Amino acid sequence: MTPARPTAEASDARLAEALAPLRADPARTAILLDIDGTLAPIVRYADDAHVPETTRSLLIEIARRYGYVACVSGRRSSDARRIVSIGTISYIGSHGTELLRAGGIEPVLDPAVRDWGRRIQAFGRDADNAELRRLRVRIEDKGSIVAFHWRGAPDEEAARAAIDTIAGRAEQSGLRTHWGRKVLEVRPPVRMDKGAGILSFLEHAELDAALYVGDDVTDLDAFRALGEMLAEGRVRHALRVCVASEEGPSELAEEADLVVDGTDGVRHLLERLLADDPAT
Numbered sequence: 369m370t371p372a373r374p375t376a377e378a379s380d381a382r383l384a385e386a387l388a389p390l391r392a393d394p395a396r397t398a399i400l401l402d403i404d405g406t407l408a409p410i411v412r413y414a415d416d417a418h419v420p421e422t423t424r425s426l427l428i429e430i431a432r433r434y435g436y437v438a439c440v441s442g443r444r445s446s447d448a449r450r451i452v453s454i455g456t457i458s459y460i461g462s463h464g465t466e467l468l469r470a471g472g473i474e475p476v477l478d479p480a481v482r483d484w485g486r487r488i489q490a491f492g493r494d495a496d497n498a499e500l501r502r503l504r505v506r507i508e509d510k511g512s513i514v515a516f517h518w519r520g521a522p523d524e525e526a527a528r529a530a531i532d533t534i535a536g537r538a539e540q541s542g543l544r545t546h547w548g549r550k551v552l553e554v555r556p557p558v559r560m561d562k563g564a565g566i567l568s569f570l571e572h573a574e575l576d577a578a579l580y581v582g583d584d585v586t587d588l589d590a591f592r593a594l595g596e597m598l599a600e601g602r603v604r605h606a607l608r609v610c611v612a613s614e615e616g617p618s619e620l621a622e623e624a625d626l627v628v629d630g631t632d633g634v635r636h637l638l639e640r641l642l643a644d645d646p647a648t
């Protein structure tokens with residue numbers, strides 16, 4: 369497709385044009401979707417996130433029609449599947465380091481992260497103190513990643529400042545830090561990126577086109593993986609879609625082929641992927 373300057377919201381005509389190469393041969397098309405902020409609206413507590421039923425129904429149909437469908441999340445793959453609740457699609461979890469294939473029981477973990485769980489969890493336990501609890505910082509244990517959330521804390525600024533200190537401590541102890549939407553993740557010092565997870569998921573796929581839709585910094589790696597596949601001739605068409613939000617990084621819109629407006633915009637895009645006439 370011809371890359372276009374992203375607009376605040378994709379018009380229907382622009383959307384139809386962008387989706388045409390994906391719709392041309394669904395069996396040879398990969399549909400790759402981030403979850404939080406893309407399929408599931410952002411909510412105060414990570415545990416309360418859910419994918420609206422209308423979006424779920426569309427995804428079920430997309431899984432029937434398209435050759436390779438996966439949700440690509442910063443969450444553990446098992447949590448991602450619990451939230452989306454569809455067994456016929458695959459889940460690439462923990463920013464590309466876990467792969468739970470459609471119908472699978474156990475995720476396959478990247479060996480590079482496998483041995484880091486204990487150390488990361490110990491870091492999370494050490495960081496968890498009375499002050500963090502007073503500030504209502506919430507800690508999310510993701511196995512090989514520990515996340516510190518400050519969304520909805522009574523004093524978000526104070527909570528963020530306490531989390532800054534945790535980030536400094538993590539880096540001093542040789543761990544890596546990654547900032548997302550009102551969340552700090554402390555990770556092992558190994559490659560963890562959605563792009564690597566996608567390349568491994570699609571390693572043996574016979575593809576003509578690929579779509580990725582995401583809203584946050586971690587999705588840039590996925591955009592770049594699609595760019596790599598395009599440059600290497602592994603796909604003839606790649607469509608990178610940014611889900612616009614006030615919190616989203618500006619680079620995502622800059623690197624996108626198309627911008628849609630929030631999770632409603634994503635639902636509309638999924639409808640158009642299935643519609644008889646994508647322009648209506």
Ligand SMILES: O=P(O)(O)OC[C@H]1O[C@H](O[C@H]2O[C@H](CO)[C@@H](O)[C@H](O)[C@H]2O)[C@H](O)[C@@H](O)[C@@H]1O
Nearest residue numbers: 403404410411412413414417441442519549551
């Ligand atoms: O890659 P994703 O599927 O988009 O996951 C990114 C992170 O999503 C979750 O946190 C975000 O969503 C929460 C629920 O809406 C929100 O409360 C939080 O502020 C957001 O950062 C999840 O908890 C993280 O583990 C994921 O990495």
